[in-house]
Amino acid sequence: MSLPKSDLSKQADGRTTMQLGPVLPKTAEVRGSHLFIGGVDMVELAAEQGTALYVFDEADLRDRMERYREAFCERYPNSGVLYASKAFLNKEVLRIAADEGMFLDVSGGGELACAQAVGFPMERVFVHGNNKTEAELREAISAGVGRIVLDTRIELGRVSRIAGELGVTQKVLMRITPGVEADTHEYIKTGCEDSKFGFTMLDDFAFKCVGDVLAAPNVDLVGFHCHIGSQIFALHSFAEAVQVMVKFAARVRDTYGLVIEDLDMGGGLGIAYLADDEPSSIEEFAQCTSDAVMQACLECGLAMPRLLVEPGRSLVANAGVTLYTVGVMKTLPNIRKYVGIDGGMSDNIRTALYHASYEAVIANKADEPRTEIVTLCGKHCESGDAVVLDGSIQRPDMGDIVCVFATGAYCYTMSSSYNGQPRPAIVFVRDGEARVVTRRETYADLMVRDL
Numbered sequence: 001m002s003l004p005k006s007d008l009s010k011q012a013d014g015r016t017t018m019q020l021g022p023v024l025p026k027t028a029e030v031r032g033s034h035l036f037i038g039g040v041d042m043v044e045l046a047a048e049q050g051t052a053l054y055v056f057d058e059a060d061l062r063d064r065m066e067r068y069r070e071a072f073c074e075r076y077p078n079s080g081v082l083y084a085s086k087a088f089l090n091k092e093v094l095r096i097a098a099d100e101g102m103f104l105d106v107s108g109g110g111e112l113a114c115a116q117a118v119g120f121p122m123e124r125v126f127v128h129g130n131n132k133t134e135a136e137l138r139e140a141i142s143a144g145v146g147r148i149v150l151d152t153r154i155e156l157g158r159v160s161r162i163a164g165e166l167g168v169t170q171k172v173l174m175r176i177t178p179g180v181e182a183d184t185h186e187y188i189k190t191g192c193e194d195s196k197f198g199f200t201m202l203d204d205f206a207f208k209c210v211g212d213v214l215a216a217p218n219v220d221l222v223g224f225h226c227h228i229g230s231q232i233f234a235l236h237s238f239a240e241a242v243q244v245m246v247k248f249a250a251r252v253r254d255t256y257g258l259v260i261e262d263l264d265m266g267g268g269l270g271i272a273y274l275a276d277d278e279p280s281s282i283e284e285f286a287q288c289t290s291d292a293v294m295q296a297c298l299e300c301g302l303a304m305p306r307l308l309v310e311p312g313r314s315l316v317a318n319a320g321v322t323l324y325t326v327g328v329m330k331t332l333p334n335i336r337k338y339v340g341i342d343g344g345m346s347d348n349i350r351t352a353l354y355h356a357s358y359e360a361v362i363a364n365k366a367d368e369p370r371t372e373i374v375t376l377c378g379k380h381c382e383s384g385d386a387v388v389l390d391g392s393i394q395r396p397d398m399g400d401i402v403c404v405f406a407t408g409a410y411c412y413t414m415s416s417s418y419n420g421q422p423r424p425a426i427v428f429v430r431d432g433e434a435r436v437v438t439r440r441e442t443y444a445d446l447m448v449r450d451l
Contacts, residue, residue, distance in 0.1 A: 026060035038429030052343030071286035084312030092437035163218035227266025246296035313409035320408020344378010
């Protein structure tokens with residue numbers, strides 16, 4: 001992870017940025033010795049709001065939503081982009097997603113409740129989950145969600161019954177396990193046959209279950225869904241999944257007479273966590289997926305369905321950073337240098353779960369070379385509690401403000417109050433202004449449900 005000593009470069013617009021490529025938020029720059037994002041000094045922001053602190057570049061976030069929408073509409077006009085709540089969720093990001101014309105993927109009752117709280121159009125909401133509860137299904141159907149994505153025949157029965165009780169017909173998709181092995185971490189592979197998700201294609205099970213869905217009252221099967229995994233760099237995996245799904249849809253048409261309206265190919269496009277990562281672009285992903293669907297439909301003589309995608313981390317990960325304050329340092333000669341920060345696995349569990357890698361800088365020394373190799377360890381009672389393992393950083397001192405990049409996805413939404421640690425606040429920055437969109441948790445919040 002060590003980088004050349006010269007980490008700064010001059011951009012065409014005159015800004016000075018760090019040579020971290022696509023890891024950085026869109027507006028990140030260095031002014032003097034300080035890191036700025038959205039025109040806001042990260043050092044001053046940390047002093048005002050405290051740390052740990054989640055910060056999002058709103059211009060970056062909106063730009064990615066616009067690029068996704070435009071890239072798919074240009075290549076495949078009958079398409080839609082779903083914002084995946086699980087990656088990052090609060091009221092403000094859902095207001096922005098609605099404003100930017102996104103559809104919405106929710107995977108639990110709380111995510112749906114958040115969408116309802118901000119008036120997100122329910123007809124643009126898709127409900128996921130391998131074990132949706134009776135209460136969650138009733139809430140979703142009562143709310144008038146656009147689609148429920150079925151994972152099992154058991155769930156089919158529940159949806160059919162609840163929709164009947166409510167006097168409605170619920171549009172559904174079937175989640176199909178396409179058997180495509182994506183090149184990613186085993187914990188985030190979801191399209192292989194050994195998965196808790198979806199209808200397996202083994203022994204023609206999924207195909208036979210189509211008949212069950214079509215026969216069930218109070219449901220309307222309008223399409224199919226698949227998701228092969230997350231943090232995927234190899235675009236050919238998406239093209240392979242498209243082939244499987246379109247052939248499946250064509251066979252369903254030939255046997256059952258159903259011409260699908262929707263084909264939801266899920267998400268999974270990888271992002272840059274490290275400076276030398278080279279993920280495919282949004283535009284390349286749109287081109288690959290759109291071309292694959294059009295070609296497969298042409299080969300199968302299938303009317304082109306609406307194409308839907310569910311980008312999660314590639315919309316929000318690089319737009320977000322986390323700020324910390326250095327509290328302690330410990331050097332073990334010939335072993336490791338630990339730099340203790342005022343957060344850790346409570347605000348970013350990914351390193352402990354996956355040995356995830358991140359780039360970091362000291363925000364108050366952003367103009368200096370990153371010459372030290374350190375482990376940014378958290379403050380929790382676990383040896384595995386770290387945010388960055390053996391990463392490059394400027395020479396640290398107590399009180400420094402550390403900025404860890406690409407933490408916008410699966411950090412806040414997977415956060416906890418382990419060791420009684422209040423969850424950080426969330427700040428959106430844009431055009432030199434910073435606004436708190438989720439306040440910092442308090443000790444009282446931690447105990448509010450206790451009797």
